[in-house]
Amino acid sequence: MKHNQKKTAFLFLWLFICMLVCLGTGLLAVSRSEASFYKRAAVMAACAPEKAGEMMRSLKREQPEKVEKGEALLKQYGYEAGLFTRADSAGLLSILLLFFLLLSGGGALWYAMESRRHRWRIQELSDYMIRINNGIYDTGIGNREDEYSRLQDEIYKTMITMRESREEAKKGRENLAESLTDISHQLKTPLTSVSLLQELLEEQVKGEDGRQLLVRMEQQTDHIRILTSALLTLSRLDAGVLPLEKKEEDLQEVLSAAVESVRSFTEYKRQAVRIQGEEGKRLCCDLGWTGEAIGNILKNCSEHTPEDGCIRIRAEQNAIYTRILIEDEGPGLDPEECRHIFDRFYKGKSQDRHSAGVGLALAKSLTENQNGELRAENRKEGGARFVMTFYAKGN
Structure with a gap:
């Protein structure tokens, strides 16, 4: 409220100064006009002293017929309409420009200071929200009263409620x-x-x-x-109470452990599991639970891959992420399955009737809790592909 009053007062002060500048400029112009007129009248009187009285009387009375005759005479000597000389005009323009620069500079300085204050207050409120979100429930950011004080109180109340919830x-x-x-x-x-x-x-x-x-x-x-x-x-x-002990692991060891966990399924259907691209790569993860997640995906692929088929695992790695692609030779996924395949208790049309329907949901949760993501798609060659991506720290 006080800030709005200050802005209103500043605006009225600004308008008052502008009015003073305009009034001063007008008075200055009138003064210069009078001085210029007086000098020229004096020169004319000095040139013809015997007719000075008649000229002064003519200047005080308007005589249109003499005005036209006089203008014609002045034009013969190269004088056109216009009272000020160039020097007078330049001086007046210089004064006007100076006042304009002073006023503009003052306004620009005030605007810059206000913008800086607003940015500082917004940053202060942003830091305030971060502190509250981290459990530091301070009562405020000082005793200043401005247009942000009410917002600060509302933020505090909202953040406290959200934190408690x-x-x-x-x-x-x-x-x-x-x-x-x-x-x-x-x-x-x-x-x-x-x-x-x-x-x-x-x-x-x-x-x-x-x-x-x-x-x-x-x-x-x-x-x-x-x-x-x-x-x-x-x-x-x-x-958030499941302990995940993340550390650097050999990716080949992680994938081998996952393949071993489903060996009974793949051997029963005489399926081959081929791994490529894992040599020399390391992954920051929980070895046991990551193997569990990959094993659940492999089990799903084994259920949909025909006998004597092949399941392929391919690893990719760069500075941003480590990606594991698991592909089967099954019938692929229809659009409905792509939308719900990671839902709990969801069973696809070709799902094993003995399946619990939580294996892929568990794989997705384990992946996301290790700064990763899991998605499913269809291969162009046929079959399904599961893309498991683990992002490096800071990404």
């Missing part, structure tokens, strides 16, 4: 992760008991039908175990 949400996710951890531990005991009962039943069940039922029980038990483990990991990732 974020902390409450984080606490809720942590509580959920703890609850899921407890549930996971509680499920381990009955799952272990079911596994033991299955082993006992194998000794007593006779006939092909009974064995088929046992196989299906084992599959469902494994399905529950895998699903529970994946959901627990996802909840811990969401809550």
